[in-house]
Amino acid sequence: MSAIFDLRPDVVHGLAEPVAPGVRRVTCANPSPMTFTGTRSYIVGRGEVAVIDPGPDDPAHLDAILGALEPGEAVAAILVTHSHVDHSPGARRLAARTGAPVCAFGPHGAGMSAAMRELQAAGFDLGGGEGADRGFAPDRLLAEGESVTGPGWRLTALHTPGHLSNHLAFALEGTGTLFTGDAVMGWTTTLVSPPEGDMAAQMATLRRLAARGGDRLYLPGHGHEVTAPAPLLAHLIAHRAAREEAILAALGAAGGGTAKSLAAAVYHDTDPKLLPAAARNVLATLLGLLAEGRVDVAGPLSADAEFRPA
Structure with missing residues (x-):
């Protein structure tokens, strides 16, 4: 923190x-x-x-x-x-x-x-x-x-x-x-x-x-x-911008990921009890990136969807 x-x-x-x-x-x-x-x-x-x-x-x-x-x-x-x-x-x-x-x-x-x-x-x-x-x-x-x-x-x-x-x-x-x-x-x-x-x-x-x-x-x-x-x-x-870049980097390194898996990768300094809330923030970021054409989604869009680099 x-x-x-x-x-x-x-x-x-x-x-x-x-x-x-x-x-x-x-x-x-x-x-x-x-x-x-x-x-x-x-x-x-x-x-x-x-x-x-x-x-x-x-x-x-x-x-x-x-x-x-x-x-x-x-x-x-x-x-x-x-x-x-x-x-x-x-x-x-x-x-x-x-x-x-x-x-x-x-x-x-x-x-x-x-x-x-x-x-x-x-x-x-x-x-x-x-x-x-x-x-x-x-x-x-x-x-x-x-x-x-x-x-x-x-x-x-x-x-x-x-x-x-x-x-x-x-x-x-x-x-x-x-x-x-x-x-x-x-x-x-x-x-x-x-x-x-x-x-x-x-x-x-x-x-x-x-x-x-x-x-x-x-x-x-x-x-x-x-x-x-x-x-x-x-x-x-600045923190939100850095989180966005970290999510994109983690997505690229893994070749894809869900909001939950990306939260675990990016929010490594966060109390585990707060990771579900962090995953919601990641999903909100991914939806914005999806609208901008910077990520894709595999299959139907949902809270548990797999996202990929565009």
Whole structure:
């Protein structure tokens, strides 16, 4: 793991912590290899507040979020970065408790790229769907550039697909703070699992964020805050490019391979427990290379298909 990643395990579960002016963070006690120290939920503003990513369907975490509010404060809006079970199910329970609307890009699968829709429509079995909250149904759909506002705060949606097609980041206007969900995290690279995940879209998201000016602080869905976004983004972009070249080299050396076998060859420095997730990233990369004509596939396309050099 690169030294640029922040792997500090220190965390306080269930208690509100100030992490930026006007922003409090409550961490869910759901640590795992995929969530690191747990899902980070954020409370934005004072008085009438927004809650970003209420997390899983966990009554104790919901109580912790509501318990973090000061006397007289009320939840005015609930914003969800994407429909994975560690981020979105708590939104409906929080809405029932507060009456606040749930705001997001759309239900699970919304925003899927044309390339992924075509593969799905053709009936190819790409697997995927890990951790999907398929019943997620926001009250308000947020398109690119739309905002949710409250006293002294404005959160603007950025459509940031890649990890998931309906993924949003939220810019806290006038502060340089960006809530990045799982699109960019300071502790690891992002899982991209087709068809809802799309590596080409993830790379476009990383490049878009790198081109933005004024973002000084990232508050991700897992892990610590990122106080130097630019070098992290540069590393993530270079890392993905290097992985692509390594996959092509391994494919050429073996004369072919599946996503699983190539992951074992390329992700030799990865915890074996994470190799299934790495194989999903490899498949996402191979699908992009297939679309570019840089690899071929032997037989029907599937999650277990044999790929060959073009």
